[in-house]
Amino acid sequence: MYLSTLKIWNFRKYGEGLDGKPGLEVRFHEGVNILIGENDSGKTAIVDAIRYVLRTKSGEPIYMDEKDFYMDNKKMRVKSLKIECIFEGINETEAAPFLEWIGLTKNDKGVAYCLRMTLNATMLEDGRIYPVVKAGMGNEGTPMDGKARDLLRVVYLKPLRDALQDMTHGHKSRIAQILQAHSIFGDSKRDEEGRHKLEKLYADLKAEIDKYFDLKQEEDGKVITKNINDILVKNFLMAGESREAQLSLTGSELIDILRQLDLILENNKSGLGSLNLLCVAAELLLFLEEKQGLKLTLIEELEAHLHPQYQLRLLDYIRSQEDFGQFVLTTHSITLAANIPLENLIVLKEDKVFPMGRAYTQSTDGDYNFLHRFLDATKANLFFARGVLMVEGDAENLLLPAVARVLGKPLHEYGVSIVNVGSTAYKRYAKIFQRTDGQQMGIPVAIVTDLDVRSIEYYQDDPDEKRIKKILHCTEDVKSELAEKCPSVDFAELPNYIRTKAELNDYLSPHKKAGVRGKGIKKEEREVAIAIFDEKAIAISAEAIAHERLVKTNKLSAFYPEGDIKLYAAKHWTLEYEIAQSGLYQELATAVVLAKAEQVGKELTVEEAKKEAESKYNDGTNDAIAYEIFKPINDGTVSKAIVAQYLAAIIERGDKDYKSLFETDESLEYLTKAINYVTTRK
Numbered sequence: 001m002y003l004s005t006l007k008i009w010n011f012r013k014y015g016e017g018l019d020g021k022p023g024l025e026v027r028f029h030e031g032v033n034i035l036i037g038e039n040d041s042g043k044t045a046i047v048d049a050i051r052y053v054l055r056t057k058s059g060e061p062i063y064m065d066e067k068d069f070y071m072d073n074k075k076m077r078v079k080s081l082k083i084e085c086i087f088e089g090i091n092e093t094e095a096a097p098f099l100e101w102i103g104l105t106k107n108d109k110g111v112a113y114c115l116r117m118t119l120n121a122t123m124l125e126d127g128r129i130y131p132v133v134k135a136g137m138g139n140e141g142t143p144m145d146g147k148a149r150d151l152l153r154v155v156y157l158k159p160l161r162d163a164l165q166d167m168t169h170g171h172k173s174r175i176a177q178i179l180q181a182h183s184i185f186g187d188s189k190r191d192e193e194g195r196h197k198l199e200k201l202y203a204d205l206k207a208e209i210d211k212y213f214d215l216k217q218e219e220d221g222k223v224i225t226k227n228i229n230d231i232l233v234k235n236f237l238m239a240g241e242s243r244e245a246q247l248s249l250t251g252s253e254l255i256d257i258l259r260q261l262d263l264i265l266e267n268n269k270s271g272l273g274s275l276n277l278l279c280v281a282a283e284l285l286l287f288l289e290e291k292q293g294l295k296l297t298l299i300e301e302l303e304a305h306l307h308p309q310y311q312l313r314l315l316d317y318i319r320s321q322e323d324f325g326q327f328v329l330t331t332h333s334i335t336l337a338a339n340i341p342l343e344n345l346i347v348l349k350e351d352k353v354f355p356m357g358r359a360y361t362q363s364t365d366g367d368y369n370f371l372h373r374f375l376d377a378t379k380a381n382l383f384f385a386r387g388v389l390m391v392e393g394d395a396e397n398l399l400l401p402a403v404a405r406v407l408g409k410p411l412h413e414y415g416v417s418i419v420n421v422g423s424t425a426y427k428r429y430a431k432i433f434q435r436t437d438g439q440q441m442g443i444p445v446a447i448v449t450d451l452d453v454r455s456i457e458y459y460q461d462d463p464d465e466k467r468i469k470k471i472l473h474c475t476e477d478v479k480s481e482l483a484e485k486c487p488s489v490d491f492a493e494l495p496n497y498i499r500t501k502a503e504l505n506d507y508l509s510p511h512k513k514a515g516v517r518g519k520g521i522k523k524e525e526r527e528v529a530i531a532i533f534d535e536k537a538i539a540i541s542a543e544a545i546a547h548e549r550l551v552k553t554n555k556l557s558a559f560y561p562e563g564d565i566k567l568y569a570a571k572h573w574t575l576e577y578e579i580a581q582s583g584l585y586q587e588l589a590t591a592v593v594l595a596k597a598e599q600v601g602k603e604l605t606v607e608e609a610k611k612e613a614e615s616k617y618n619d620g621t622n623d624a625i626a627y628e629i630f631k632p633i634n635d636g637t638v639s640k641a642i643v644a645q646y647l648a649a650i651i652e653r654g655d656k657d658y659k660s661l662f663e664t665d666e667s668l669e670y671l672t673k674a675i676n677y678v679t680t681r682k
Contacts, residue, residue: 001090002030002326009082010070012045026353032319035330036337036383037348043330047298049083053119056156064129080122087115097148103137151293155283159300166279167263176258178282202257206249213247287324295325303333311335338380342371347383349442362434370428379419386415387678388445390426395644396575402648404675406658414679430565445565446674450574453549456542457627470537471544472498478536486525488516497544501533568674576633580626582667589613589629591646595638
């Protein structure tokens with residue numbers, strides 16, 4: 001059995017929905033569930049709600065107070081709250097202890113057992129709180145007896161837990177509680193006199209130690225006992241009192257023995273991380289042999305005191321062991337978020353939860369497989385962000401934080417994560433934020449992308465003419481000839497320019513005229529269309545490039561017409577080309593000079609590089625100059641990342657009003673708009 005659903009009414013930050021619906025409903029699945037989100041996003045409230053209903057195996061007292069009750073818009077605490085836990089996946093053996101309360105529900109496999117536990121709490125005017133827990137599928141339910149309730153208790157590891165105290169001897173020792181519940185210390189392991197083997201061994205040890213300190217024995221410890229009694233009798237007791245002190249091991253029952261045990265990892269004192277692992281291992285010990293009841297472990301801040309590699313080892317282990325049942329974990333660790341399958345994550349944002357399973361996002365199976373391979377720790381920080389900037393490469397990754405600082409909007413100050421997807425695969429990442437139910441996650445996502453349409457200078461800058469690209473200008477004459485020789489196709493929507501034969505071929509079948517028989521276009525018509533391309537295609541022109549840019553800009557702008565996700569595309573080609581077209585052209589040229597110098601080991605100051613760049617480019621920029629500055633970057637003779645690093649440093653020097661430049665320059669405005677969008681607080 002497992003906890004499938006948690007519903008909350010008026011508990012802490014979660015109020016009540018319309019028409020009496022819960023203020024929060026969380027769907028869990030079997031296995032591992034990881035709650036992630038920024039501070040105060042509600043992770044602890046969810047964990048505590050489960051604890052309040054089910055209680056814990058460690059038996060620590062749980063007290064509700066007035067701050068558990070939701071505060072409304074008038075800053076008044078409500079007087080009642082409700083928490084509901086629903087369990088599914090119950091087999092016949094697990095159902096037996098709960099027959100009085102269990103019900104039936106329908107699922108994909110037919111009819112199955114279902115159990116509901118509900119906590120209702122009322123706060124009186126004098127502040128006293130009365131919680132009542134009932135079970136059953138009816139409206140009210142009935143109280144559940146102690147034995148059945150004990151089968152629903154959970155293992156709970158609190159945040160910043162003191163693993164040393166839990167695993168150390170003492171009256172409140174957690175390791176003693178765990179051992180006492182194990183079968184090897186049960187009644188079946190006792191002899192006819194009701195004594196456990198450990199009690200017999202302890203009795204023998206106790207007798208030997210007591211003898212060592214006995215006044216009647218000739219042992220070294222006798223001196224200690226005698227000296228204590230001399231001081232006591234001669235100085236503290238009244239005349240005639242015949243009491244005698246004795247050093248002795250106390251306790252003889254099994255629980256007394258277990259409370260004297262420490263769980264240690266090594267002879268020297270272990271670090272907090274090792275003790276934390278030891279604590280988790282001990283808690284899971286009970287689940288290895290339990291056949292009935294709920295196996296649910298709640299761990300807040302799984303990563304507490306753990307090195308990232310230990311985090312991954314622990315996570316991999318609990319995911320692989322079905323005997324340990326279900327886990328609900330909270331974390332701030334991007335290491336864990338990057339290495340757990342996306343389906344296991346539940347993102348908390350404001351007062352809502354967003355499970356990331358396949359049923360909840362618009363991601364395909366292929367997207368999930370892709371993200372599982374490439375969602376590393378540097379990208380997983382998007383789950384913890386208040387805003388996300390998605391970029392396609394290292395240059396944007398290095399430069400945009402500097403631009404944000406120049407604009408007076410440092411990304412870290414606004415809780416914005418910059419995610420370098422390393423390619424044009426931003427659609428796969430963006431789908432994480434697109435829900436099947438159309439609900440918005442409330443996280444502004446700005447995708448900064450290149451337009452990737454080369455300038456005419458790129459094609460002209462090739463003495464061997466290998467770059468000369470043929471393009472079909474679809475004039476009215478060309479359209480008429482295509483329509484005459486390919487009568488099965490409707491060419492009314494044919495673009496003004498067709499860039500490749502493949503593009504023309506892709507147009508044909510989807511635009512077959514209505515009523516034309518057959519599944520596709522005849523082979524002869526395809527061959528004729530391709531022949532027309534070969535005959536009519538001309539060298540690419542500036543006019544064709546301008547048209548291609550317009551078409552691609554319109555196409556990109558239609559990707560995310562509404563919602564939290566917005567796309568900001570370059571105006572012409574790439575980020576560096578846009579900068580070369582802008583008022584930053586001299587700064588980019590300076591950064592290129594510095595990057596070239598670094599690559600050959602030459603020492604050069606910013607002032608020297610700036611002087612060299614300005615001597616070549618001092619009359620403004622145009623298409624030809626922009627391409628000349630950009631060419632070393634495009635050809636790969638200098639590193640994009642190094643150029644971006646130098647450029648970021650130059651603009652942060654503040655030699656001129658770069659803020660105004662980014663806000664007014666047409667070639668740079670897409671960067672400014674993207675940053676403004678993700679840093680606008682709602």
